[in-house]
Amino acid sequence: MDDPEVTALRGLIDTGWTCEPVGDPAAPVMLVYRRTLSGADDELVVMDAGEVRASRRVGGSVTRPVSGTVGEVVEAVVAWPTAGPFEAVS
Numbered sequence: 601m602d603d604p605e606v607t608a609l610r611g612l613i614d615t616g617w618t619c620e621p622v623g624d625p626a627a628p629v630m631l632v633y634r635r636t637l638s639g640a641d642d643e644l645v646v647m648d649a650g651e652v653r654a655s656r657r658v659g660g661s662v663t664r665p666v667s668g669t670v671g672e673v674v675e676a677v678v679a680w681p682t683a684g685p686f687e688a689v690s
Contacts, residue, residue: 605649605670639684658686
């Protein structure tokens with residue numbers, strides 16, 4: 601059975617996010633997930649299961665900042681709109 605954090609992060613891949621390990625791919629220092637939409641760029645950075653941050657960039661401005669655990673942050677970003685126009689909500 602998968603760990604809930606792993607399942608949540610796999611769900612991001614299923615919805616168009618890409619994952620890039622930082623450091624040794626076998627033992628990364630962190631994972632960086634990115635998604636590009638028409639008019640918005642999303643990023644989620646996993647330092648460890650309890651230290652995750654994400655934000656959306658719209659028109660050069662960072663919006664929708666969120667931080668917390670894997671579950672909390674993934675839950676927040678999957679609720680972000682995926683179709684524009686995107687507003688600069690902070």
